[in-house]
Amino acid sequence: MNWQVRDNSLYIGGRWSAPASAERLEIVSPWTENPIANVAAATPADVDKAVNAARCAFDDGPWPKMSMSDRIATVGRLRGIMERRRTEAAHVITSEMGSPITASLTQQAQTPLLMLDAFMDIARDLPLSTLRTAATGQALVSRYAKGVVAAIVPWNAPLTGITMKLGPALLAGCCVIVKTAPETALSGQLLAEMLDEAGFPEGVVSVLPADRATSEYLALHPGVDKVSFTGSTAAGRHLAERCGALLRPITLELGGKSAALILDDADISETVEKLRVGSLRNSGQICSLKTRVLVSQQRKDDLISALDALLDTMPIGDPNNPDTQIGPMVSRAQMKRVTGYIEQGIKGGARLVKGGLGLPAGLTHGWFVRPTLFADVEPGAVIAQEEIFGPVLSILTYKDEKEAVEIANNSQYGLNGSVFSADVERAVGFAQRIKTGVVEINGCGVGFCSPIGGVKASGMGREAGPEGFEPYFEYKAIGVPKGYVHPTGGTE
Numbered sequence: 001m002n003w004q005v006r007d008n009s010l011y012i013g014g015r016w017s018a019p020a021s022a023e024r025l026e027i028v029s030p031w032t033e034n035p036i037a038n039v040a041a042a043t044p045a046d047v048d049k050a051v052n053a054a055r056c057a058f059d060d061g062p063w064p065k066m067s068m069s070d071r072i073a074t075v076g077r078l079r080g081i082m083e084r085r086r087t088e089a090a091h092v093i094t095s096e097m098g099s100p101i102t103a104s105l106t107q108q109a110q111t112p113l114l115m116l117d118a119f120m121d122i123a124r125d126l127p128l129s130t131l132r133t134a135a136t137g138q139a140l141v142s143r144y145a146k147g148v149v150a151a152i153v154p155w156n157a158p159l160t161g162i163t164m165k166l167g168p169a170l171l172a173g174c175c176v177i178v179k180t181a182p183e184t185a186l187s188g189q190l191l192a193e194m195l196d197e198a199g200f201p202e203g204v205v206s207v208l209p210a211d212r213a214t215s216e217y218l219a220l221h222p223g224v225d226k227v228s229f230t231g232s233t234a235a236g237r238h239l240a241e242r243c244g245a246l247l248r249p250i251t252l253e254l255g256g257k258s259a260a261l262i263l264d265d266a267d268i269s270e271t272v273e274k275l276r277v278g279s280l281r282n283s284g285q286i287c288s289l290k291t292r293v294l295v296s297q298q299r300k301d302d303l304i305s306a307l308d309a310l311l312d313t314m315p316i317g318d319p320n321n322p323d324t325q326i327g328p329m330v331s332r333a334q335m336k337r338v339t340g341y342i343e344q345g346i347k348g349g350a351r352l353v354k355g356g357l358g359l360p361a362g363l364t365h366g367w368f369v370r371p372t373l374f375a376d377v378e379p380g381a382v383i384a385q386e387e388i389f390g391p392v393l394s395i396l397t398y399k400d401e402k403e404a405v406e407i408a409n410n411s412q413y414g415l416n417g418s419v420f421s422a423d424v425e426r427a428v429g430f431a432q433r434i435k436t437g438v439v440e441i442n443g444c445g446v447g448f449c450s451p452i453g454g455v456k457a458s459g460m461g462r463e464a465g466p467e468g469f470e471p472y473f474e475y476k477a478i479g480v481p482k483g484y485v486h487p488t489g490g491t492e
Helices: 044-060 068-084 086-097 101-108 111-124 158-172 182-198 212-219 233-245 268-278 297-312 332-347 401-408 424-431
Strands: 010-012 015-017 024-028 035-040 129-134 137-145 148-152 175-180 205-209 226-230 250-253 258-262 290-296 351-356 370-375 392-398 417-420 473-479
Touching (some): 035 182, 044 175, 068 086, 148 158, 158 182, 182 205, 268 290, 268 417, 290 297
Parallel strands (some): 290 392, 370 392
Antiparallel strands (some): 010 015, 137 473
16 A cells, blocks of 8 residues: 555545544554554544534535536546546555455445446436426425535445445535544545545535544534434444434435345356355445345255355455455454354354354464355344354245245345346346345346335435435425426426
8 A cells, every 4th residue: 555644634624634632543454463554533523623614615605506517527526536546545445444456446446436427427317496387386396405414434335335425415515524434544535635636615525534422423413414324223223313303314224134036947157156246245244245045945955066166266365466355354353243153153053064263274364254155044043134244155945936035035134135037027026025125136236326225124215326316405395376487497
């Protein structure tokens, strides 16, 4: 990592500022287990400063009053800078949280560019006001930016998580305070440099690395109008309760325990290859991964054999090596959490096919977990019900199609899922019966022009697509007389 860290600065309201306290965040490499940086931690006093800057920028500044085309142009400059610094960003993410470098280049640092492309396309076609006529009256209905947004993101996909919120919020005309995870403060700082270069007006964006207590202080700050949170279900539920007392709108993208439903006519080898990314990318540290793999009794052995062989083709080790596909867990605590679930799986009676406890062969350091495959997992088992967030897969079997859907829906979560079949229409029929916000057919993603989010304990609200802009708008209806002509000719 050659990028120069700003070890005593916070990006507040479009300016690099000295922190309000001497509190620090130590960034530790999950590969070497050694510190790689020491940066300033934001405190409530820094939050106050950022919210005040955002409040002034929103209430009196130019950003919410600019035309959509002007905001798109500014976000487009940011997109260009992010593309130019993509390789740099990928290496920073690999250094701080252990994402394998090839995945960092093709997913962690590339996906935000694709997101911004989609969001700018949506914004170009988004009507900000329309004329609606009914027998009971006529109204000019307008969208207005909601205000100051607190965007709180986790460590597992730092730039992607930020961009999912930042893009629509900025394009809508909001001012945003991004709260990054302590583990990935470096990529947040790098993004702040890109935002600074893009030339957003003063006060429009702040980037604050901070702990959970400061995150909550930000979310509940009286100067904040909207909260968008991605993280654990427990933390999301707590914030929702607190925001509910304030009648403060909050969008939640939370945990998942998604199912990959393999129908009998699916090609097992093609399906398993799709699960390389769909179930194991980022070393298993993605909330939408399909970690429950459902298969019929008659095809179970074929699937177990194929998944066993797949894990043999996924090199484990130094995340800086382009060949590595499974890197370390982000922290020692995360490593212990995942190995704890593996131990529960073994004690719970599931059949251990691959992996298990202990460091992978040939490794003497790093926060690694052996990629693990369990078979004969009961639907109610802990490893089938709780989010593990590591490279651990559970194979569950079903007797018939009815039971397959029942098992897929036997979860507190409802974030994602997939159906594999040679018959796409049949697969879509199954997808419509699965209670999740997203379902992928044969590994096909939905893209960023479609809404992404969950049901049940996986959250509320949607991100991406036109629906992902709605949380950042307020609506106003103005009754107008017959004969009123809309300024742009828009009707609805």
